Amino acid sequence: MVHIRELDPSASPLDYFGYELRRKREEAGLTQKELGGIVFCTGSLIGQIETTLKVPTREFAERVDAALMTDGCFTRLVGLVLRSQLPTWFQPFADMEAKAAYISTYQCQLVYGLLQTEAYARAVLGVEHGDHLDELVAARLERQRALRREQPPVVWVVLDEGVLHREIGGREVMREQLAHLLATFGKPWIELQVLPFSVGQHAGMMGSFTGLRFDDHPDLHYSENYDSGHMTANPQVIRKRSLGYARLQAEALSPRESATLIARVMEESYGEQPGSGPRSVA
Numbered sequence: 001m002v003h004i005r006e007l008d009p010s011a012s013p014l015d016y017f018g019y020e021l022r023r024k025r026e027e028a029g030l031t032q033k034e035l036g037g038i039v040f041c042t043g044s045l046i047g048q049i050e051t052t053l054k055v056p057t058r059e060f061a062e063r064v065d066a067a068l069m070t071d072g073c074f075t076r077l078v079g080l081v082l083r084s085q086l087p088t089w090f091q092p093f094a095d096m097e098a099k100a101a102y103i104s105t106y107q108c109q110l111v112y113g114l115l116q117t118e119a120y121a122r123a124v125l126g127v128e129h130g131d132h133l134d135e136l137v138a139a140r141l142e143r144q145r146a147l148r149r150e151q152p153p154v155v156w157v158v159l160d161e162g163v164l165h166r167e168i169g170g171r172e173v174m175r176e177q178l179a180h181l182l183a184t185f186g187k188p189w190i191e192l193q194v195l196p197f198s199v200g201q202h203a204g205m206m207g208s209f210t211g212l213r214f215d216d217h218p219d220l221h222y223s224e225n226y227d228s229g230h231m232t233a234n235p236q237v238i239r240k241r242s243l244g245y246a247r248l249q250a251e252a253l254s255p256r257e258s259a260t261l262i263a264r265v266m267e268e269s270y271g272e273q274p275g276s277g278p279r280s281v282a
Contacts, residue, residue, distance in 0.1 A: 102213035123169025193252035203244035
């Protein structure tokens with residue numbers, strides 16, 4: 001007799017997704033293999049998602065909704081599932097980031113998460129999270145859906161020049177990532193500036209930070225260290241860090257100059273190099 005793992009739908013969004021997927025599939029009179037054939041995956045994957053051994057993707061959720069005629073139920077739920085894969089300490093910020101009307105951030109180590117390519121995100125997250133890498137990458141890409149809202153937030157990013165030169169994931173990954181940054185120029189809701197090395201000491205020396213503004217909530221300031229984040233609505237902190245951010249904006253290159261620098265670094269550091277093609281074997 002096959003043992004069917006029982007799920008507690010109240011345990012987590014992932015448990016609820018698996019519980020509902022099994023319930024709706026059985027209600028439709030389909031086996032795992034039959035549903036897998038309809039949504040273009042294996043029956044084994046259906047079983048793994050039903051028992052929380054695998055995290056569903058948004059594409060999977062959309063296909064299941066269409067197959068089971070569940071009126072967008074799984075598509076709505078998958079956002080919660082993916083967000084639950086983020087580190088616990090990061091989830092409150094991700095929730096607020098998704099609701100923000102205006103995001104201003106200074107990043108001294110990495111490209112801001114909302115502007116990362118999938119390959120770049122995979123390289124960053126793979127440093128310490130190899131066991132659940134696919135889930136974490138999916139969760140990071142899910143955050144980027146905020147930029148595709150009907151009314152997306154205004155996003156102002158100041159990147160330290162070092163971010164452009166820090167090779168993450170190899171030359172091809174960096175070239176793709178810098179090309180992605182270049183593609184943001186001209187979008188009315190995104191502004192990107194590079195803080196050049198020539199500035200010297202500056203208001204961001206203590207590390208990366210992000211400010212969130214809302215239409216109907218107090219402003220928030222967020223910063224993080226190795227394995228924790230700190231978010232505050234303290235007016236004094238907001239005032240001080242807003243002034244610091246304004247100084248960074250003033251000292252950074254203009255968006256046009258920043259685009260020129262990014263393009264130059266992309267070609268000089270990550271472009272095709274003489275002799276980089278396949279070598280003949282003697």
